[in-house]
Structure formats: C-alpha cells, structure tokens
Amino acid sequence: MAGKGRALPTETDYRGLLLPASTRLTPQRRAVLDAIAARRSSFTAVSLFQVARRRNPGLGIATVYRTVELLRQTGSVRPLTGDARPAYVRCEPGHHHHLVCLACGAVEETELCGAPSPAELRRRYGFRAEGHELDVYGTCARCA
Amino acid sequence: MAGKGRALPTETDYRGLLLPASTRLTPQRRAVLDAIAARRSSFTAVSLFQVARRRNPGLGIATVYRTVELLRQTGSVRPLTGDARPAYVRCEPGHHHHLVCLACGAVEETELCGAPSPAELRRRYGFRAEGHELDVYGTCARCA
C-alpha cells in the first residue's frame, strides 16, 4: 500500500506543500493547501480557516489544525517564534531562516545563517546541539 | 516621587533581577524573585507560582504574571522561543543567546551569535533588521 495505486498524496501545483506519504488528499485538505499556497506572508490557523471555509463551507477548524500539523511534519510550514506567535510560515526545503516584517507580516526566506557551530558549542559548553531557531524581525523593503 | 526617599526598588542579593525603577518591592514580588533566583533552568509562570506560593501562601497567579512582565521589561527574563514555549529564562544584561537542554530544561547563555548582519540583510533584501531570536536546542553536558 506504500506508493502504489492511490499514488499521489499531493499534486504538484500546490507548489511544494507536502503532506506525509499515505495521507489522503481530501477536498478539505485541498482547501487548506490552497489557502496556504495563496499566501505571501505569515498566517495563523484561524486566518487560514476563514479563507478555506469560503471554498469549503463545511470545513471545521480542527481539520485546519490537523492539516497544518501534517505540513509541519514534512517541513512545509514552520511555526514562527517570538512575538509573531501564533503564526506559521511556508517553508521551502532545506536549512534557512526567516525575515519577518513586523509591519505587514511578510516573510522572506534567507539561507544566511551564522548560528554557532555544533562543534564549537560542544567544545565550549559540552552542549550537543540538535537544532536551532532563528528569526529576524524588522521592516521589509516594501514597508520601509 | 521619582527616585527619592523610597529609594531602593530592588535589593542587590536578587543577583541581577531588576524591577523597573519606582516599582515597589513587595513581599509578593520578593517571593517571585526568590523563586526565579533559585532556578538554574527555564521556568513557566505556573511553576513559579507553585514555588512562590509556598513562601507566600496568599499569592495570586496574576501577580506572578505581572512580576514576570516587569522583569521582561528590564531584560532580566526573556520568553523562550520554539517548542520550549511557554517558558521563560533568566537573562544577564547584554546581547546573548540560549542553549536549551531538551532533556532537563537547563538553559545556558552564550555570547556566540552569528545572526546575519543588518548591513547584509539591507543590501540583499532591503530588509531593516531590528532584532532577532536565536535559541539552540539540544542536550546539555550533564544529560549527555
């Protein structure tokens, strides 16, 4: 049952939004994925819910949370840290961080990252780094 | 009434925990400051409440939140980002980041920081950085 007939859990026009394998692409999830794909900035579960429900009036808020959680598992969205909570951003694959505009909520990805190296943290603190969160807050080019 | 007779808003033996000037050091706040000073790791408002109430049984949870907020204003505590939420850590003055142990909750400060420079973000993205959040997650020396 793994990767046979039912095959495509997502379709390519969702532009990189991936559900975990062997989950079904239901109309409800489609509505949520559409709502995310249309976003150019950070979003909250509630705001997604409001948009997605226009397309699928019966949609429940619980389904939005469930779908976002699935996307989080695949790395397609990430919850923002800091004062922007509670909000999420779309994520392309690979290590990167976010530039969050405090004025309009727009989020830009950047591959720039100078987080302390695991080796140095290990040497200086005996600390085994497994991951890190870095978000930069400020004003985007449009709002400046 | 500004910085005269009433004088000392805090006392030095709270090891760097500062309340804003012209706030009173009440027994309730003292109990909360004690509870924080005794911590070697991250803490939540509720866990502080439980500890501080042993010293001051009448203490209300609202007072704990109010006191933590005062300390946040002076930079003496900072809310953690990422999955460790909702939790706070004590902060020494100055720019630094935190190494958070996912096993025991211990938090170590480090001055190591390689966040992208505001100048480079400005040049490449037109983004005016105002601040950033960086927390590193992993396992501390004791738990490893």
Next chain:
DNA sequence: TCGCCTGATGATAGTGATTCTCACTCTCGT
C-alpha cells in the same frame, strides 16, 4: 497622628488559540 493617594494585590471571569473526543462519513482495496 490621621487620612489620603496611589501602587499593588487576589479572586475570578473572560479570552483566544489549540487540542480532545466521538459519532459519523468517505474512500480504497477487495
């Protein structure tokens, strides 16, 4: 010494975001 003013407090209701529960529905493979 006595009120007074204002900051501080505790109890409690309220809020917003999120999670849980559960009966029901839909889909897929057979």
Next chain:
DNA sequence: ACGAGAGTGAGAATCACTATCATCAGGCGA
C-alpha cells in the same frame, strides 16, 4: 457491495494568559 480504517465537524475541554474590580498597604502631607 462490503469492511477497515482514515478523515471529518461540532463542540467541549484545556491551557496560558489578560482584564476587571474591590480591597489593601504604605509613604506622604497636614
């Protein structure tokens, strides 16, 4: 058509936190 199990919506529950408000406390001036 059928059975199994993934998926669903509604609403209750939970969690962290905030707002409200009557009351308290402790310097201050009179």
